[in-house]
Amino acid sequence: MNSTPPADRYGSTPTASRSRNWGKWVLTGIVVLAGIGIAYLGYTKFSVKDVEGKQVAFDIVDLQTMNIQFTVTREDPSEAAVCIIRTRSKDGSETGRREVYVAPSASQTVEITAPVHASKPPAMGDLYGCSMDVPAYLQAG
Numbered sequence: 001m002n003s004t005p006p007a008d009r010y011g012s013t014p015t016a017s018r019s020r021n022w023g024k025w026v027l028t029g030i031v032v033l034a035g036i037g038i039a040y041l042g043y044t045k046f047s048v049k050d051v052e053g054k055q056v057a058f059d060i061v062d063l064q065t066m067n068i069q070f071t072v073t074r075e076d077p078s079e080a081a082v083c084i085i086r087t088r089s090k091d092g093s094e095t096g097r098r099e100v101y102v103a104p105s106a107s108q109t110v111e112i113t114a115p116v117h118a119s120k121p122p123a124m125g126d127l128y129g130c131s132m133d134v135p136a137y138l139q140a141g
Helices: 017-046
Strands: 051-062 065-074 081-088 094-102 109-117 124-131
Touching: 051 124, 065 081, 065 094, 065 124, 081 109, 094 109
Parallel strands: none
Antiparallel strands: 051 065, 065 109, 081 094, 081 124
8 A cells, every 4th residue: 555645636745845944044044143243243333432532633833743632531530541643644644653641530531632743744633543451661650
């Protein structure tokens, strides 16, 4: 006796269901990985930072010096920070750079103006970035 039902009456045996289930698992895995990636990017971009600097202004003093004014906001103002400021020439190349020590203070946001000496006449100045990892040579001893 034949144990398989007649194909013309009940249809053929489904063999494609396994491949469809496999495809669903792969698609679900891709969606989960994409979600994790988007969550990570959102966290790193929009999370609260320990320190954040913003450029306020710059002023050309002479052909080799520029004053750069910026603010530094720290989550814990009792900790020191360091910011890197730089000058750039008309062609956009960096012509001067300086690390600025930001001392601990009572205020969460402080405003600093610091000079930067340039190798070519400066055309603009900017704040490159700030960090709570102050190098030992900048720390007050």
